[in-house]
Amino acid sequence: MSIEKIKIESQQELEQLLTKDLSMIEKDLALICNNIPVNDKTTVNVLCHDNNGQLVIVQMNVNEDDVMLLQGIQSFDYVDKFKSFLKATYNKHKIDDEEKPRLVLIAPSFSDALRRAVESMKGIRIDLFEWEYLKLGDHKGLRLQSIFAYTPSEKSVEKQVEKPKEEKQEEKKREPRTPKRKETEPKPEPMPEVKEEPVIEPPKQSEEPKKEEPQEPEPPQEKPKETWPSFSRKEEPQKKKLKLF
Numbered sequence: 001m002s003i004e005k006i007k008i009e010s011q012q013e014l015e016q017l018l019t020k021d022l023s024m025i026e027k028d029l030a031l032i033c034n035n036i037p038v039n040d041k042t043t044v045n046v047l048c049h050d051n052n053g054q055l056v057i058v059q060m061n062v063n064e065d066d067v068m069l070l071q072g073i074q075s076f077d078y079v080d081k082f083k084s085f086l087k088a089t090y091n092k093h094k095i096d097d098e099e100k101p102r103l104v105l106i107a108p109s110f111s112d113a114l115r116r117a118v119e120s121m122k123g124i125r126i127d128l129f130e131w132e133y134l135k136l137g138d139h140k141g142l143r144l145q146s147i148f149a150y151t152p153s154e155k156s157v158e159k160q161v162e163k164p165k166e167e168k169q170e171e172k173k174r175e176p177r178t179p180k181r182k183e184t185e186p187k188p189e190p191m192p193e194v195k196e197e198p199v200i201e202p203p204k205q206s207e208e209p210k211k212e213e214p215q216e217p218e219p220p221q222e223k224p225k226e227t228w229p230s231f232s233r234k235e236e237p238q239k240k241k242l243k244l245f
Contacts, residue, residue, distance in 0.1 A: 001136065001137055001195065002133070002138050003134050004134065004135040004136070005132060005133065005135075006063050006133040006135050006140065007133070008133065011045075011062055011063060014062055014106075014131070014183065015034065015045060015046065016150065017142045018058070018106070018142070019031060019034065019046060022048060024142065024144045025058065025106075025144065026056070027051075028050060028095060029048045029049070029050055029111075030050075031046065031047075031048045031051055032047045032048050032049060032055075032086070032090050032093055032117055033047050033090070033096075034046045035049065036078075038071075038074055038075055038078045039074065040104070040112045041071070042071045042074045043075075044050070044059075045058055045059050045060050046055055046058035046060075046079065047079065047086075049093060049094070049095055049096075052096060052099070053093075053094045053095050053096030053099070053213035054096055054100075054102065055083060055086070055096075055099075055102075056077055056096060056101065056102055056103075056104060057072065057075050057079055057101055057104065058104045058106065059072040059075060059103065059104070059105050060070060060105075060106040060107065060131075061106070061107045061108075061132070062107075063107070063108065064107055064108060064110065065109055065241045066114050067114060068105060068107065069105065072103050072126070073103075073105070074203060076101060076103050080100055080101055083101065083178075084097045086197060089188075091158050095133045096104060100124075100125075102124070102125040102126070102127070102150075103124060103125065103126045103127070104126075104127045104129065105118075105126065105127070105128050105129070106129045106130075107130065107131070108126055108130060108131055108132070109128065110147060110212055111128055115147070115148060117129070118148060119148065123143070124125060125150045126150070127147075127148065127149045127150065128146070128147040128148040128149075129145065129146055130144070130145050130147050131143065131144050132145070133144075149172070151155050157192055160193070190205065219220055
């Protein structure tokens with residue numbers, strides 16, 4: 001006998017299957033209301049709260065559609081804005097209006113772009129679930145699989161749990177303390193001032209004038225011979241003497 005996948009075409013049918021057993025999403029979820037109009041295109045499909053009173057918005061779709069993330073954020077802003085009014089209206093439910101709501105998206109599949117957008121989103125907790133409607137013989141059932149869920153390390157906006165007083169006292173003990181000066185310690189007395197006696201210098205002895213030693217005369221320095229440029233002269237031939245008779 002094989003398992004057959006059945007397609008759900010109606011949003012109302014998917015909503016009825018989910019609201020019958022909200023424990024498929026999370027244990028101890030309590031249904032408050034459904035189909036709250038936000039604007040012309042957005043409606044809060046299912047509004048419930050968990051065991052701590054935190055509001056949980058469930059947005060679902062019968063097909064893969066990235067627009068449901070935008071609709072989910074619009075639903076989140078709407079519920080977060082009017083959570084005090086919702087608490088007063090549905091006073092039978094224990095709603096914590098000081099805690100921010102969280103968002104659950106349910107679809108047959110999600111695109112990679114939507115997953116990356118949800119993983120990088122801060123200030124809002126979003127969980128992703130993929131659904132399958134299966135048939136085995138005469139039995140039918142809706143199956144949810146968690147695709148992405150917040151872990152405590154990923155929560156960017158959450159109330160920090162206060163540590164018990166005992167742990168705080170232990171931490172204070174571990175902190176190094178700066179040593180304090182004891183006030184009872186005697187302060188050191190100032191040293192008495194010592195007057196310096198003037199020092200009498202001995203009289204200076206008259207210095208005898210130094211005898212100048214005769215200096216030997218320096219040998220006369222030879223003047224450098226002036227060198228004149230030599231001009232080559234042509235020897236004139238001797239004139240012959242004329243004999244007179």
